[in-house]
Amino acid sequence: MTDKVLYEQDGGIVTITLNDPGMRNPISEMDMVDGIVDALARLNADTSVRVAILTGAGSAFSSGGDLRKMRDDFEVRQQQPQLTTRYYKFGIQRIPLAFEALDVPIIAAVNGPAIGAGLDLACMCDMRVAAESARFAESFVKVGIVPGDGGAWLLPRVVGFSKACEMAFTGDMLNAAEALACGLVSRVVPDAELLDAAKALAQRVAVNPPQAVRMAKRLLLEGRSVRLDTLLEMSAAMQALAHATGDHREAVNAFLEKRKPVFKGN
Secondary structure: OOOOEEEEEEOOEEEEEEOOHHHOOEOOOHHHHHHHHHHHHHHHHOOOOOEEEEEEOOOOOEOEOOHHHHHHOHHHHHHOHHHHHHHHHOOOOHHHHHHHOOOOOEEEEEOOEEEOHHHHHHHHOOEEEEEOOOEEEOOHHHHOOOOOOOHHHHHHHHHOHHHHHHHHHHOOOEEHHHHHHOOOOOEEEOHHHHHHHHHHHHHHHHOOOHHHHHHHHHHHHHHOOOOHHHHHHHHHHHHHHHHOOHHHHHHHHHHHOOOOOOOOOO
16 A cells, blocks of 8 residues: 555544645555555455544545646646546546445545645545635646546535535635535544544444444445445345344343443354
């Protein structure tokens, strides 16, 4: 794994840190893309992981794209536009697909600006907690481009269509309080308390039966795009699996016996 993405596990909680603070953690180049995709695959394959936190090193969550690289590529992108299509398809667009495949719940701990693709990266997570210094912008229009990383699909599902249009068409910046007001984040805390707040939320997830949590997440993800009858079929099938787990038996017995359950992920 690249040193631009750090992976740290503490019990059932993994913290993934974008680690290019000098450049404000852009996610557009291949080494960062590979690092994020590899980290998510590692999460998914490890049954000891119950929840993850994604944050950025330094003062920014993620600046999105690297504008210096965009400037350097002006001529080649104009002369060979097909290269841009390949650049997105085999580069940054792998990130939202990796998130879509992720069954482990993941929290974005937004420690500073989340701009352009950085905002979209936060929207790929299931939950978002923001520091007071966090700022958010769907700013592609400000540099004459469109959301190439799935933001046009992600943002309306987080803040609603009208607010997503406002953000995408103006490119204007939201502060943390404005992000809270429109539902972009669920909580705003002082900067120094951000990781503690994210870990506290992660702990509230981690105490539950991990297989049931993963299946619930999959149903929520699929529910964004499938018909009700299809989702009901999926729910019935997953419920059959859930009812057969040892953790379900433990949860019911612990409730009836008025004791704290001990879940083993079986």
